[in-house]
Amino acid sequence: MAVQTVASTTDSVDLGPAAALSCRECGHRVPLGPVFACEECFGPLEIAYDFSAYDTEELRKQIEAGPANIWRYAPLLPVPADVADKPNINPGWTKLVKADNLARELGVTGGLYVKDDSGNPTHSFKDRVVAQAIEAARAFGFTTLSCSSTGNLAGAVGAAAARAGFRSCVFIPHDLEQGKVVMAAVYGGELVGIEGNYDDVNRFCSELIGDPAGEGWGFVNVNLRPYYAEGSKTLAYEICEQLGWRLPDQLVVPIASGSQLTKIDKGLQELIKLGLVEDKPYKIFGAQAEGCSPVSVAYKAGHDVVRPQKPDTIAKSLAIGNPADGPYVLDIARRTGGAVEDVTDEQIVDAIKLLARTEGIFAETAGGVTVGVTKKLVENGLLDPALTTVVLNTGDGLKTLDAVAGTGLTATIRPSLDSFREAGLV
Amino acid sequence: MAVQTVASTTDSVDLGPAAALSCRECGHRVPLGPVFACEECFGPLEIAYDFSAYDTEELRKQIEAGPANIWRYAPLLPVPADVADKPNINPGWTKLVKADNLARELGVTGGLYVKDDSGNPTHSFKDRVVAQAIEAARAFGFTTLSCSSTGNLAGAVGAAAARAGFRSCVFIPHDLEQGKVVMAAVYGGELVGIEGNYDDVNRFCSELIGDPAGEGWGFVNVNLRPYYAEGSKTLAYEICEQLGWRLPDQLVVPIASGSQLTKIDKGLQELIKLGLVEDKPYKIFGAQAEGCSPVSVAYKAGHDVVRPQKPDTIAKSLAIGNPADGPYVLDIARRTGGAVEDVTDEQIVDAIKLLARTEGIFAETAGGVTVGVTKKLVENGLLDPALTTVVLNTGDGLKTLDAVAGTGLTATIRPSLDSFREAGLV
Numbered sequence: 001m002a003v004q005t006v007a008s009t010t011d012s013v014d015l016g017p018a019a020a021l022s023c024r025e026c027g028h029r030v031p032l033g034p035v036f037a038c039e040e041c042f043g044p045l046e047i048a049y050d051f052s053a054y055d056t057e058e059l060r061k062q063i064e065a066g067p068a069n070i071w072r073y074a075p076l077l078p079v080p081a082d083v084a085d086k087p088n089i090n091p092g093w094t095k096l097v098k099a100d101n102l103a104r105e106l107g108v109t110g111g112l113y114v115k116d117d118s119g120n121p122t123h124s125f126k127d128r129v130v131a132q133a134i135e136a137a138r139a140f141g142f143t144t145l146s147c148s149s150t151g152n153l154a155g156a157v158g159a160a161a162a163r164a165g166f167r168s169c170v171f172i173p174h175d176l177e178q179g180k181v182v183m184a185a186v187y188g189g190e191l192v193g194i195e196g197n198y199d200d201v202n203r204f205c206s207e208l209i210g211d212p213a214g215e216g217w218g219f220v221n222v223n224l225r226p227y228y229a230e231g232s233k234t235l236a237y238e239i240c241e242q243l244g245w246r247l248p249d250q251l252v253v254p255i256a257s258g259s260q261l262t263k264i265d266k267g268l269q270e271l272i273k274l275g276l277v278e279d280k281p282y283k284i285f286g287a288q289a290e291g292c293s294p295v296s297v298a299y300k301a302g303h304d305v306v307r308p309q310k311p312d313t314i315a316k317s318l319a320i321g322n323p324a325d326g327p328y329v330l331d332i333a334r335r336t337g338g339a340v341e342d343v344t345d346e347q348i349v350d351a352i353k354l355l356a357r358t359e360g361i362f363a364e365t366a367g368g369v370t371v372g373v374t375k376k377l378v379e380n381g382l383l384d385p386a387l388t389t390v391v392l393n394t395g396d397g398l399k400t401l402d403a404v405a406g407t408g409l410t411a412t413i414r415p416s417l418d419s420f421r422e423a424g425l426v
Numbered sequence: 427m428a429v430q431t432v433a434s435t436t437d438s439v440d441l442g443p444a445a446a447l448s449c450r451e452c453g454h455r456v457p458l459g460p461v462f463a464c465e466e467c468f469g470p471l472e473i474a475y476d477f478s479a480y481d482t483e484e485l486r487k488q489i490e491a492g493p494a495n496i497w498r499y500a501p502l503l504p505v506p507a508d509v510a511d512k513p514n515i516n517p518g519w520t521k522l523v524k525a526d527n528l529a530r531e532l533g534v535t536g537g538l539y540v541k542d543d544s545g546n547p548t549h550s551f552k553d554r555v556v557a558q559a560i561e562a563a564r565a566f567g568f569t570t571l572s573c574s575s576t577g578n579l580a581g582a583v584g585a586a587a588a589r590a591g592f593r594s595c596v597f598i599p600h601d602l603e604q605g606k607v608v609m610a611a612v613y614g615g616e617l618v619g620i621e622g623n624y625d626d627v628n629r630f631c632s633e634l635i636g637d638p639a640g641e642g643w644g645f646v647n648v649n650l651r652p653y654y655a656e657g658s659k660t661l662a663y664e665i666c667e668q669l670g671w672r673l674p675d676q677l678v679v680p681i682a683s684g685s686q687l688t689k690i691d692k693g694l695q696e697l698i699k700l701g702l703v704e705d706k707p708y709k710i711f712g713a714q715a716e717g718c719s720p721v722s723v724a725y726k727a728g729h730d731v732v733r734p735q736k737p738d739t740i741a742k743s744l745a746i747g748n749p750a751d752g753p754y755v756l757d758i759a760r761r762t763g764g765a766v767e768d769v770t771d772e773q774i775v776d777a778i779k780l781l782a783r784t785e786g787i788f789a790e791t792a793g794g795v796t797v798g799v800t801k802k803l804v805e806n807g808l809l810d811p812a813l814t815t816v817v818l819n820t821g822d823g824l825k826t827l828d829a830v831a832g833t834g835l836t837a838t839i840r841p842s843l844d845s846f847r848e849a850g851l852v
Contacts, residue, residue: 405608
């Protein structure tokens with residue numbers, strides 16, 4: 001595992017309350033830098049903060065007076081205090097939609113909300129994590145932003161890099177659908193097709209990080225991963241603030257690598273410790289597609305270890321067969337009294353249509369997964385319909401139009417009232 | 427011209443500060459109802475308000491304490507005071523992006539901003555106008571929401587109707603591209619293909635409004651048009667509030683029917699009259715595609731009358747060859763010291779890429795028109811680069827991917843460092 005030499009030292013790095021990197025497994029601490037694996041045990045590094053100086057009510061006031069984007073939570077993120085003045089695409093503060101129509105259809109009576117992250121600048125939650133990576137890249141003096149991707153991340157990196165004044169170079173499988181290539185290419189960065197599959201692309205990126213050719217390059221989800229991952233905490237912060245500084249009782253969160261779910265839990269725990277919300281139980285449920293359900297399978301079998309799968313599902317943004325944070329997800333689901341469940345591709349499509357038909361929200365396949373899983377969890381009694389429940393939609397249906405390509409005209413008529421009447425629409 | 431019988435009377439209608447409908451041509455007033463043409467002169471009806479009771483500073487406070495959507499301006503819109511509690515897709519409060527990178531490329535030094543309406547729920551400004559029509563439809567007791575459309579409006583109506591609990595029935599040309607059909611159909615309303623072109627669809631809708639079969643139907647841009655059109659005022663309100671309750675010096679606004687531009691001017695005038703902004707000059711510039719430039723042609727020729735064109739441009743959301751509000755647009759452009767300009771399809775594509783490359787904003791073709799026209803106006807000296815300028819992007823690039831289909835991979839390589847080095851990317 002390549003641990004890159006760091007040009008900047010902690011002394012010269014201002015990332016706000018971020019104090020150090022700390023190993024999730026063994027607790028070993030290292031200075032802030034573009035590293036992602038513990039030198040002692042190879043465990044994942046995450047940000048350790050110093051929040052000790054905060055007064056709860058002052059912090060709440062500061063947040064509430066902040067901008068309508070993730071930077072209202074700058075005091076809780078690895079970013080400098082003046083982050084809102086820097087060029088960034090400023091994601092977040094997306095709608096928490098009270099979904100009464102959907103609740104009625106699902107039989108949820110305790111209040112059902114959809115956190116709709118399709119409202120982000122490039123229409124997926126990836127903008128949240130990339131925005132953090134951008135600030136870390138700035139702090140470490142990187143000039144090129146990079147990643148491997150098959151979709152949402154490529155667009156998020158391209159857009160954020162363009163606005164922030166970074167060069168970008170994104171690697172994708174060379175045979176990606178033309179639409180996805182266009183969405184990623186339009187921002188004008190380098191977009192390199194790799195002759196091979198997504199695994200080949202990832203392997204190549206790992207090589208590049210350890211090579212002189214990759215010097216000055218920040219790979220948002222590799223050597224900047226500890227910073228990048230923190231972006232998901234903002235989903236937890238926003239949900240609680242939008243509920244009036246209250247924890248929801250239940251959350252349904254999609255699982256790809258599992259990072260988002262673990263960071264949402266981290267965010268909720270921070271709010272409790274800071275006194276911004278009352279300490280009370282909450283349950284976190286993980287949602288997968290049956291065609292890529294390694295965590296769900298392990299959960300149901302009572303295993304602590306996640307056995308990799310070869311993905312085969314329309315929910316491509318969740319199709320990670322060997323999720324790095326799988327074991328942590330299992331732990332959180334079990335510890336909080338949640339569960340991990342999966343749905344078929346057909347159920348995903350049905351759920352996309354259900355959400356659109358009831359709330360006017362057109363979700364990506366990942367949103368079909370969470371809504372479909374919510375429905376299943378109500379049916380099998382694992383989710384309590386009498387409790388306040390928040391379901392995440394992490395992306396936009398415009399990016400996965402193929403999934404609902406069967407949807408079409410309800411009738412075709414001639415331009416006449418007679419023809420209209422014959423169609424039986426009145 | 428069909429003037430529908432109104433079930434509800436003004437007495438029973440609570441549309442907040444809306445006091446009556448008033449003819450734009452002759453000033454004749456009629457009670458609030460689902461009518462759109464003056465019974466005296468056939469001129470267009472618009473909303474007349476009673477703002478007389480407002481105290482400036484109290485109003486400002488009320489707005490600033492309001493929700494992060496258009497309903498913060500409820501006191502200035504034809505909606506009931508409790509509108510924010512009703513099911514609606516709650517558009518607006520989209521980002522006003524300080525576009526410093528774009529400003530540098532265009533040579534604008536006085537501050538350049540992009541009002542990015544791709545952040546709306548269905549990713550176009552149409553959500554603003556449909557949201558008003560929904561509240562009017564509720565007030566008048568309509569149960570079905572309808573429109574003719576070739577794109578953005580169909581999705582906006584489908585989504586808003588779904589959430590607000592209306593039946594929807596949208597009419598489109600039967601041979602629309604499959605992608606656009608899917609985007610409109612996913613919300614589960616009736617989507618009817620008409621065998622004919624867009625003119626045939628419109629003609630059919632006009633027949634339906636006058637027929638018993640159309641009873642109880644609100645056509646958002648026909649019999650609800652006076653209410654619908656007011657939604658565009660919120661763009662003016664938001665821009666000024668986001669600038670710190672300050673009028674911009676110059677605005678660049680796209681022209682389809684011309685309604686949006688005229689309502690933005692109306693909104694700015696209202697803010698001045700209410701004392702919410704300082705009274706000072708501002709210039710409004712209209713932007714068209716050369717392939718559908720009836721207002722631009724009339725402007726340049728010094729005419730007061732707009733001669734219809736047959737549209738032929740990639741900017742399909744602006745392709746109205748006979749714009750109803752064309753003469754009003756000409757008047758506003760001339761009165762404020764602005765202008766009307768047009769750009770070619772090639773310039774539209776270049777401008778989409780320019781905006782994406784500089785600010786990470788992927789605009790619909792309509793956004794390419796406004797950015798392209800801004801560039802042209804700087805070059806020909808009609809727009810003063812030393813003044814504060816706001817450019818509107820009214821839609822999302824994901825909806826017009828074909829326009830930039832030529833964008834693609836910058837290189838294809840084998841998954842090896844040697845192959846990467848050969849490609850000359852480092």
